[in-house]
Amino acid sequence: MEDRVGMFPKNENPMIQIQNLSVCFGGTEAVKNVDLEIARGEILGVVGESGSGKSVTALTVMGLLSESGRITSGRVIFDKDVLIESGERLNRALYRRYQGQRMSMVFQEPMTSLNPTRRVGAQVEEMLMLHTELPRQQWREKVLESFVSVGLRDVEQLYNCYPHQLSGGMRQRVMIAMAVILHPDLIVADEPTTALDVTVQNQIIALLREINQKEHNAMLFITHDLNLARRLCHRIAVMKDGRVVETQSAKDIFENPREEYTRSLIQAVPTRVRCKARPGESATGTGSAVSGEIRRPVLEVHDLNVYYQEGTNSLFGRRKRRRVVSGADFVLYPGEVMGLVGESGCGKSSLSKAILGMNRNVEGEIRHFSTRPQMIFQDPYSSLNPSRTVGWLLQEPLRAAGRLDKSRQMSEADMRAAACDMLRRVGLDESCMNRKPSQLSGGQRQRISIGQALITRPGFVIADEPVSALDVTLQAQIMELMQRLQEELGVAYLFISHDINVVYRMSDRIMVMKDGEIVEQGDTEELFAHPREAYTKLLLQEDLE
Template structure:
């Protein structure tokens, strides 16, 4: 047997960190956005960059991948990959590294894949980076990696277009394409922020398995301290482009030293389930004892749609009721029937069977004029504040629109109500002349809440109202919602896939699966002692980092 000794270059490369970033600063034009950031990742190691939007996380990742805008982005400092400085390389010399040795999983799979090309045709580009030249061998490698990342029926996925796959499947496709060339480092930019909690767990488990199997280093970008603490070895906390704290995950998680890290930890729902626990929970008792105090009642409601020529049930015999002044949550994976149930409640769809009662008045079988009267007291806050607000309107006009539609009061009275609604959500009246693009994500969602409040409704439906927001901004929005509920006795129907957040803010919950309620009751009972396997799977997907153990 011939023993082959490693070369001096190999030994030096393996001894050095896989990725070393030193004094990295980045500016867009004349605006500095990252200031003197340093960290390193060993071979097979993992590190999380965490912080709010605008903290510089994605900019650092783009700097490592050399994807900064050519016209405006300027980076200085040192970025060393496998012992070689790469920040100063020409694009021609760096391009062979990107995709082959440096893999990338972007945040939004719907924007990362070409919608008019099949998954297979796009996957061959990644397969070519692995050095496989034969088309048949490339196809075999693609199908193998699709199976490895847990995609059911890889052949069907190979021939599908992006719109024919779910968000979780598309994210697995992107991970498969990123690891197909067997890179040494994988950069994952918020890879699970838009996914159901169970799909999120599967994706994060998959990334962990690939690290173990292939020895891949991982640079994870996230705003969720709980995920970072559960899934990575090292943490770098960023705010306004500056490092607030850095070190081993266990140490930072167990004993944070910077006020900003302490705030992030306090705002993570998975780490603080009792943040909004109320001393007065008399309203929750109405779930089982008081049959007269009911703000919303849904009785055996079913709805089917015709899809591809066949009838499919979206919801089947769904029932629940919500006492006044409480929060009821609808939870479940995508396709569980949550959105259809909300549309039926709002009168946007008509149930095939069953009844819906709001404030003792039937909401089904009503005329459009009667439904209009019910909707005045039943308002909706949409999921995404970036798309739910008309970008051409001012904040004042957006909040005033419901008053205009229902012809409430004089012009002066409407303006006063707009000011009152903005003040209720903690926004200055000076913002009335701004347009949505001049507001932060948290401010936009507060505008959406103000619009829902301006008619003084009894019920507000919250459809994933903070899923597009950072945990700190999310906490601020729910601080407002809980205060308004206490002050005005509002009733909330909260739709979410985030069980950690549901555990924080809801009183009662209905768990939906395939259009049916599989479990329901008080949140403390259902989530602490789930009876159904499906509910247990949802609860098990909540990040539960242990500071005493390595990630």
Template sequence: MSDRVLDISNLRIALNGNEDSQVVKGLNLKIEPGQTMCLVGESGSGKSLTALATMGLLPKVLSPIAGSIVLKGEDMLTATPARMRTLRATAMSMIFQEPMTALNPVARVGQQIEEVLEFHSDLSQSERRRRVLEMMEAVHLPDIEKLYKSYPHQLSGGQRQRIMIAMALIMRPQLLIADEPTTALDVTTQAQILKLIRELREEQGTAVLFITHDMGVVSEIADDVTVLKLGEVMETQSVDNLLRHPQTDYTRDLLRSVPSQVPRPARSVATDEIVLDTDKLCKTYGGGGLFFRAREVMAAQDVSLSLLKGRTLGIVGESGSGKSTVARCIMRLIDPTSGSIKVGGKDIATLSQKDLKPQRKNIQIVFQDPMRSLNPRIEVGESIIEGPLNFGVPRNKAMTRARELLELVGLPASAVDRFPHQFSGGQRQRIAIARALAMDPDVLVADEAVSALDVSVQAQVLDLLAELQARFGLGILFITHDLGVAAQICDDVVVMQYGRVVEYGPAGQVLGAPQQDYTKALIAAAPGRHWDFANFRPFAEAP
């Protein structure tokens, strides 16, 4: 007991202190030195609230009404604000999901790490700088002298997350809380971050509370797992026992929702009608300039692909590979530098905005974050009918269609009168899909449309897309960094690296028997690749 880093006992958190509005209900959690405890569950299960309560960062409307959170013998719920400020740096620290919201955009990253030492140590400025550079090197950042002077926007997503880890560990805390730190990262960067956290845990003996909805990540990093549902603990087991012998139906359902990285059986081709075709599509940034020529960056180079009616074409690759650039060029949200983009046989690559408008109804997009793509100030019904109204559809007819579409995507027709913030993340993504379908498109572009959703909601949205595709004959261009999702939803797969297509073919061939080293490296980096989650066993033990 004396060596235990974190001991949460009977923790209850309620809205406005109301016992009838509990969001965490009697949670018990214990973590030993050097142990990684994964806290898993769907959105709204209380995972992040538990972490915020431990850090003393709960919003005012939520408060602990019972229980204790003991860190190395000291109860966090009775500590003063001044004591909590000290403990947050010296005894515990937290890595947030999105580093760009946690880092100061107008301060150099080296200075932000050094600020922790300035407030919580007696080191001189030169000693602080040396310590920061050592920590940046420890988290495997390249060219640390240059990065020390860089701003957050000048770093990649993986580098920003490494800066957050360096900042969290600079005072060598005994507890590291990682709240979905790899959710938005591609598979290779994700694998690097997980490896880094394991290394630092082993070297420093840090206890880790790792919050995630990704069971693949759980299989890679956890020692023990606690499963939450609506604020209640469903079960706590070692990771191997949980994956092999889940005790509750809820855990079994979570595991069965994990998309398998074994490609689904190939579907027969019902038609040879091409709804989307690109030929040698290129997008170059930079160049030009009045007094000197800016460096050119080829974001997409000679990208040629074809999408058939009723089929799904996936584009996979690391961050910066050009996936989203290609999608935005196809949507004409940005103008391609050269090449052709044919939608329904008509080349839209060089059309003016005036001539492009009639073609836009044929191709629609669903973005990664529906909260940013939906207008928060207008009802969802108004968002859905905006496109049809712009194309001359009468308001009454458009609103009737909006109600039909909401029911089609699994929401009540009465939802037309509600605002985006009144829905969950999965429900908002369904609304975004309904808005796209309101235009009766031939092509639907899904740009990381399920990457921010927990596994059960993700499975529901993927099933919904499959149903809609079968019903309307949609051609779907699916952009993702999750190879499991690509394996289960895509008929064909394009693999991109540095703006170029390195492999292209049927999903079963590209993901099941890849020919290129880069594709093999992507598959090897995917978390949970060794587990058959739906059957509760490693693939090596399959009959």
């Protein structure tokens, strides 16, 4: 990677200046006295965990602050023009002269950020309609040009597509085409790659860098991912609790972080440098059948094909049967962690559903040697019933088990005791018992999910992207917790993630999945050191860049 340090001496004609900005929602201050500036041609990364105020800052710059937000101090200056100042109401008419034309924004979720009922061509065209005098006949051509410039292909066809017909990466390219079509001076990108797969993520980052070099515009890049910021940005500002704690060049911030918080962020990022050290595991062997002792597996999957019946509610629709997983073949031993990596849509979740019996449309063999396996889900916000208390939620798997199997029935007091015990094990206080999930933070909720999965003491647990929705520091905590509980309870995990570094940290063995097939499996260290398949190499290399 080229060295970007020192390209931008400070205060050289800043494109945008954020001075002493504070933003309030109701009584709480989301952004506190933030000072930032970006020069022409510079990419400034703003890094922080969720709730750090980075998105609010970006939205304020763009004039998109919701009506409940109030600017309590400071101002935003764009190319010497004051766009907004404390005490003044948001001047929408003034802003509309800048929005789209001189400043544009790329959002996180390309599916929902495009209007689902309008063709993508028309949505990009709207920029021309709003801001240029260009005659209507030339719009289409101009849009197609911008499609080509962001690396889209078959643009003629694409022009008439609706957003749902495109892949995530294509949608984000459409969003970028929309953002750059009028060659703005400032592009604000709010987590533009977070919703995308690793390989696509890298393409988008490359595209943004290329645009920056070609157009020489200022860019505000918001992300929670410090590594990503390092790869793209010239300078990085770290935000915490609404304040900018540190601003340095991308290189310096990694080499000489001044603040404790920055250091902890850097350390929390899962990297391959730190080796996973677990007691009782030798670095060689498969981590399972070591020391000659033959252990019975908890799960055997042989030659498994999983199908989906394509739904149709018409009386005559031919029901199509689509194969989503083919020829899966692996064994899971007690107390081990099997990692499963792959991009979205590769069949990871379909495989786990088949194993749990939630999809019975399968061929092949699934043999369980333990009591009901459990599952930990990705999104701790939506996977817990919001109207129940934590205590009730933790006891629910026990109740269910008792109903299915009379011999496992427990008294109310025993269940409560088990829930209390599990609550302590997952690092929460007993006072949480009577709270609702909405009163807990994301990390605490994920702890509850883990407790729920483990309370029946299952032989193995499927964890489907359990840390993907969490901030880096929380990620590290949750992974530690999962490892500790595994040692205490001797449970085996099938650990699913799209993030190869997370999988590396957690797993004894790894399976790589692509288009429904397990293309490679092996011991973690072995697979990272000597990947055999081209796809595995691609996954590993993309992330190292």
